[in-house]
Amino acid sequence: MEIIDILLAASFWEAAIRIATPLIFGVLGALVCERAGVLNLGIEGIFTAGAMAGWMAVWLGAGLWGGLLVAALAGGFFGLIHAILTVPLGLSQHVSGIGVTLLATSLSYFTYRTALPDVSSPPRITPFQPLDIPVLSDLPFIGQALFSQTAMTILAFVLVFVTGWVLYRTPLGLAIRAVGDNPSAVEAQGLSVYALRIGAVVVGSAMMALGGAFLTMSAFDAFFFGMINGRGWVCIALTVFASWRPGKALIGALLFGAFDAFQVRLQTEVGAFLPSQVFLMMPYILSIIALIVVARKADYPKALLVPWFKGQR
Amino acid sequence: MIRFEPRSNPGPFLTYGVPVIAAGIAILLAAIPLALANAPIIKAYGLMISGAFGSVFSISEMLTRATPLILTGLAAAIAFRAKLWNIGAEGQLYMGAMAAVAVGAGVIDGPSWVMIPVVMIAGALAGALMLIGPTLMKTRLGVDEVVTTLLLNFIVLLFVQMMLEGALKDPMSMGWPQSEPIIDSAVFPPLLERMRVHLGLVIALMCAIALAIFVKRTVWGFEIRAVGENAAAAKFSGISVTKTMILVAALSGGLAGLAGVSEVAGTRGYLATDLSPGYGYAGIVVAMLARLSPIGVIASALFVASVFVGADSMSRAIGVSSYLADLIVAMALLCVLIGGFLTRFKVHFERKSAG
Numbered sequence: 001m002e003i004i005d006i007l008l009a010a011s012f013w014e015a016a017i018r019i020a021t022p023l024i025f026g027v028l029g030a031l032v033c034e035r036a037g038v039l040n041l042g043i044e045g046i047f048t049a050g051a052m053a054g055w056m057a058v059w060l061g062a063g064l065w066g067g068l069l070v071a072a073l074a075g076g077f078f079g080l081i082h083a084i085l086t087v088p089l090g091l092s093q094h095v096s097g098i099g100v101t102l103l104a105t106s107l108s109y110f111t112y113r114t115a116l117p118d119v120s121s122p123p124r125i126t127p128f129q130p131l132d133i134p135v136l137s138d139l140p141f142i143g144q145a146l147f148s149q150t151a152m153t154i155l156a157f158v159l160v161f162v163t164g165w166v167l168y169r170t171p172l173g174l175a176i177r178a179v180g181d182n183p184s185a186v187e188a189q190g191l192s193v194y195a196l197r198i199g200a201v202v203v204g205s206a207m208m209a210l211g212g213a214f215l216t217m218s219a220f221d222a223f224f225f226g227m228i229n230g231r232g233w234v235c236i237a238l239t240v241f242a243s244w245r246p247g248k249a250l251i252g253a254l255l256f257g258a259f260d261a262f263q264v265r266l267q268t269e270v271g272a273f274l275p276s277q278v279f280l281m282m283p284y285i286l287s288i289i290a291l292i293v294v295a296r297k298a299d300y301p302k303a304l305l306v307p308w309f310k311g312q313r
Numbered sequence: 314m315i316r317f318e319p320r321s322n323p324g325p326f327l328t329y330g331v332p333v334i335a336a337g338i339a340i341l342l343a344a345i346p347l348a349l350a351n352a353p354i355i356k357a358y359g360l361m362i363s364g365a366f367g368s369v370f371s372i373s374e375m376l377t378r379a380t381p382l383i384l385t386g387l388a389a390a391i392a393f394r395a396k397l398w399n400i401g402a403e404g405q406l407y408m409g410a411m412a413a414v415a416v417g418a419g420v421i422d423g424p425s426w427v428m429i430p431v432v433m434i435a436g437a438l439a440g441a442l443m444l445i446g447p448t449l450m451k452t453r454l455g456v457d458e459v460v461t462t463l464l465l466n467f468i469v470l471l472f473v474q475m476m477l478e479g480a481l482k483d484p485m486s487m488g489w490p491q492s493e494p495i496i497d498s499a500v501f502p503p504l505l506e507r508m509r510v511h512l513g514l515v516i517a518l519m520c521a522i523a524l525a526i527f528v529k530r531t532v533w534g535f536e537i538r539a540v541g542e543n544a545a546a547a548k549f550s551g552i553s554v555t556k557t558m559i560l561v562a563a564l565s566g567g568l569a570g571l572a573g574v575s576e577v578a579g580t581r582g583y584l585a586t587d588l589s590p591g592y593g594y595a596g597i598v599v600a601m602l603a604r605l606s607p608i609g610v611i612a613s614a615l616f617v618a619s620v621f622v623g624a625d626s627m628s629r630a631i632g633v634s635s636y637l638a639d640l641i642v643a644m645a646l647l648c649v650l651i652g653g654f655l656t657r658f659k660v661h662f663e664r665k666s667a668g
Contacts, residue, residue, distance in 0.1 A: 041459070085647065089654045094398050094459060098597055099646040106639035107346075113634035114350045233463045240457065277475035284464040288456075295456040309317070 006265050013145035015264070017153060018219060020257030022047075024156040025211030026235030027242060027249040028163050029075075029204040035167065035244055036200030037180035037303040041097025042082045043208050044232030045104030049074045050209025052108035055216035055223045056115065058125045068152075068213055075209020076202045078104045083201035088194050090307030101232075112223060122222040128152055150218045152210075157250070159207065164246035176200050180301035183308040193308055208232070230284060237287040241294050244301060252290070259286055317658040331652035332602050332609070336616050339645035346640060352633045364626025365619035371626070373508035377580060379618035380510075381406070381589070383517035384572035385596025386603065386610040387524055392565035394528070394605050395541040397448065397558055401462025402569040403593025404469035405443045409436035409570025410577045411473055414481060414492045414584045417499040417577075428499035433516070433574055440570015441563040443469070448562035452555045466593065474586050483583065492584040501579035513575030518611065520568060525607040537561055569593060590621075591639075598646040604653070617642055 006012055026043060033040040040046075054071030058064055078100050085096040116123065128150035131137060136147040146153070167173035179186045179196045187193050211231070216223050238256060242248035260283050267279045320327075340358075347354045365375045385402045392399035399405075417432040447461040476482075477490040485493075501512035528534035539547040540557045548554050576588050599617050603609030624638035 081647070085650060089651065091650050091654055094400075095393075095597070095601055096647070096650060098400065098594070099643060099650060102594065102598070102639065102643035103647060106636050106643050110346055110350075110634050110636040110640050113636055114346075117632065117634075230464065230467045233460060233467075237460045237464065240460075275475045275479065277471040277478075281468050281471045284467045287464055288461055291456050291460060292450065292454060295450075295454045298455070 006262065010141045010144040012261055012265065013141075013258070014148065015261040016254060016257035017146060017149060018257070019260045020253040021149070021153045021156045022211035022214045022219070022231060023235055023238060023253040023256060024160065024250060025214065026208050026232060027238045027253055028156075028159055028246060029207030029209075029211070030235050030239040031242065031244045031246065031249060032163065032167075032176070032204035032207065033079075033201050034239060034304055035180045035301055036176050036197045036204075037183065037301055037306065037308070038083070038086055038197055038201050039093045039097060039236075039305055040079070040082055040100075040201060040204060040208075041094060041236070042078055042100030042104060042205065043097075043235055044228060044230070045101030045108075046075045046078050046205050046208045047212035047215075047228045047232045048108045049078055049104040050212030051216040051227060052112055052212075052223050053209070054213030055125060056112070058217060059123060064128055064217060067217055068210060071209045071213035071217075072206040075212075076206040079202040079205025079208075080198070082205070083198040086307070087197045087201070090309060093305055109225060112225075122224060124221045125217070127216075127221045128218040152214050152218045155210075156214075160246050160250045167246065177301075180303050183303055187310075194310070208235070211235070234283060234287045237291050240298050240300075241290040243294070243299060256283070256286060256290075259283075316661040318661060320657060320659055323656040327656040328604070331656050332604060332613065332649050335648035335652040336602060336613075336645050338648045339641050340620075342644050342648075343637060343641050346637060347633065350633050352631055357627050357631060357633060360627040360630050361620075361623030364630075365623035369505070370508065371622065373505060373510040375615070375619050375622045376510040376514055378622050379614045380513040380517050380579065381572040381576050381592045382595055382599050382614035382617055383514075383521060383610055384568050384575065385592050386599030386614050387517075387520055387596075387607055388565045388569040388572070389596045389600035390603060390605045390607060390610055391524060391528070391537070391568070392444075392561055393541075393600060395537045395558065395561040396544070397451075397561050397565065398459045399444055399462055399562070399565050399569075400459055400597070401444060401447065401465050401593070402565075402572075402596050403589060403591065404462070404466040405440035405566045405569035406573040406576070406589055406593050407469050407473050408443045408573065409440040410573030410584050410588055411476060411481070412436045412439035412570070413499075413574040413577045414495065417495045418481075418493040418583075419496050422496060423498060425498045425502075428496070429501065429512070429578070432495070432499050432578055433571060436570045436574030436577075437567035438570070440568070440573065441566040443570070444562040444566030445559060448558050452558055470586060473584070477584065477586065481584065490586065494583045495578050499578055500582065501575065509580065511575075511579035513579035516571070516575065520571070521607045521611050524564075524568075528607065533557075533560060569596070572596075595642060598642050601646055601653075602649050604649075617645075620645075 030043055050071040053074035054067040057070035058067035082096055082100045085091045086093045130148050130150060133147050137143045175191055175196055179193055183193045215227060238252045242252040263279050263282045344354050347357050364371055366372060388402045412435040413432040416435045447458045450456040451458040477492060481492045483491055483493040503511045536552045536557050539552055540554055544554050572592060577584050595617055599610055599613045602613035620641050621638045625635050628635035
């Protein structure tokens with residue numbers, strides 16, 4: 001098969017968008033946190049918590065949208081822990097984030113094991129189904145690539161526009177961006193730096209959790225140990241790649257999804273000559289390359305990682 | 314209103330007491346998940362204590378677990394001192410283990426006094442190189458080391474898997490992806506007859522003492538602390554930040570690599586992809602509980618190891634998931650972070666006065 005044929009197939013872009021969807025949620029969540037000045041390394045654990053909580057809520061009968069709500073709440077909860085530790089207490093964002101990842105992951109695994117002590121094959125739920133929108137789903141190419149995905153993918157695309165609109169077109173967004181660049185100036189305006197930062201981290205974490213929930217409620221229909229497999233960390237790299245902009249986040253996630261979908265197809269072509277692990281490494285190597293490409297010109301939010309205390313000038 | 318006031322001098326009680334209290338609170342908090350799992354709480358705690366300390370065997374098991382944790386704890390402690398955020402100890406551990414197997418599984422042969430240092434040096438070098446790479450990318454290209462070291466953990470594990478199915482595969486393993494065993498003369502001998510605790514523990518303790526002296530008493534140690542406290546000021550006073558960072562990377566990666574050597578040559582005897590149940594990540598908790606003190610790392614590694622061994626044994630007895638151990642360790646990390654805050658600041662609760 002020719003490379004061009006692969007790239008022009010709607011099924012290829014369908015796969016790319018499916019791979020990109022959880023990353024879109026994750027990168028948007030990470031950039032909302034970081035725009036407010038807080039690096040959230042809890043992301044890997046929050047993905048796990050979202051995947052577990054959303055799946056379990058559906059399994060217990062909450063319905064799919066109820067499950068998403070539960071996942072978002074779980075993400076917000078862990079985000080709140082990270083926010084309290086790093087914003088008013090000003091503790092190391094690196095260490096607190098790793099702590100939240102360890103906590104959220106172990107709590108998810110413990111809860112899953114406690115609820116299902118000895119199941120050999122994980123129980124399955126009925127996940128989100130591919131959409132069949134009149135007209136749109138029948139469009140050539142894009143109908144299959146985008147409008148035949150599940151509702152969660154559409155939600156991710158909508159969230160890109162909502163996040164961009166809030167950040168760049170509303171006073172709230174202006175305040176969030178300012179609090180990540182110059183918190184003292186925000187306080188001088190009579191706004192609460194703590195409230196803005198805590199709020200951004202909680203909301204951002206809820207968005208991350210939706211990325212995790214996509215895996216158990218849309219891409220698959222069950223929860224597995226280790227299923228997040230570094231996707232959260234990939235999002236942190238993509239956030240830098242996207243220069244903390246929602247539109248670029250979408251492009252970055254789609255590019256990543258396209259590369260990943262491409263290497264899977266390449267594997268079926270040349271898989272016999274190379275060990276499968278070489279292909280499995282590609283997403284992580286790609287993330288590092290993406291970081292190297294943008295490193296020199298990366299324009300980090302100026303107050304990222306810098307704690308700020310009330311009354312400080 | 315709550316007001317925070319910096320403390321000028323925390324004093325010994327806060328410095329040494331807070332981590333102990335934080336660990337204690339994490340243990341007590343475990344009662345909540347135990348209750349939710351419908352487990353007999355008092356009995357569960359009893360089983361955990363006897364599982365970790367109840368017999369010579371259980372103490373030996375606990376010390377066997379503590380050995381890699383001391384080494385990865387030291388790796389995190391020295392890196393975090395210099396604010397080099399090495400979250401890649403897990404990958405460095407596996408690279409060290411793989412290097413140990415590469416030279417220690419029969420390629421070269423010799424007496425123990427040759428082979429044991431050889432596998433240690435090979436493992437430490439591999440671990441060190443594994444961290445020097447991301448560190449150079451940080452100093453030369455400005456690439457954030459947190460993400461690169463994290464992502465390298467996944468890359469290394471896949472690389473190990475690939476090697477175990479290829480060049481390093483044991484032809485006698487009946488298809489299991491594992492390496493050939495370390496030859497007898499490279500095996501770390503056990504410290505007690507019929508027990509698993511091995512030479513690695515002595516090596517880990519010696520590393521902790523050596524590192525403590527290095528950090529406190531040498532110029533390099535001073536430079537590392539200076540760079541960690543204020544890199545700009547250190548640079549201004551003529552310290553080469555890049556050189557210091559690479560030294561720290563070599564030490565930190567090397568120690569994590571040694572943890573891998575110790576697991577392969579002391580505990581397992583061969584390399585497999587389940588060699589480490591997250592020792593690299595747990596090392597971060599160990600280092601933070603020790604407040605980045607090398608000697609403190611010994612104590613906190615013993616604590617974390619006893620939580621793991623105790624919870625494993627409790628889990629086998631009454632069927633509560635052993636993920637409880639990971640939960641306790643994670644809570645201990647968050648508790649000690651908050652505790653660290655309380656040592657640096659006094660908290661005042663004030664009633665808002667009218668007007």
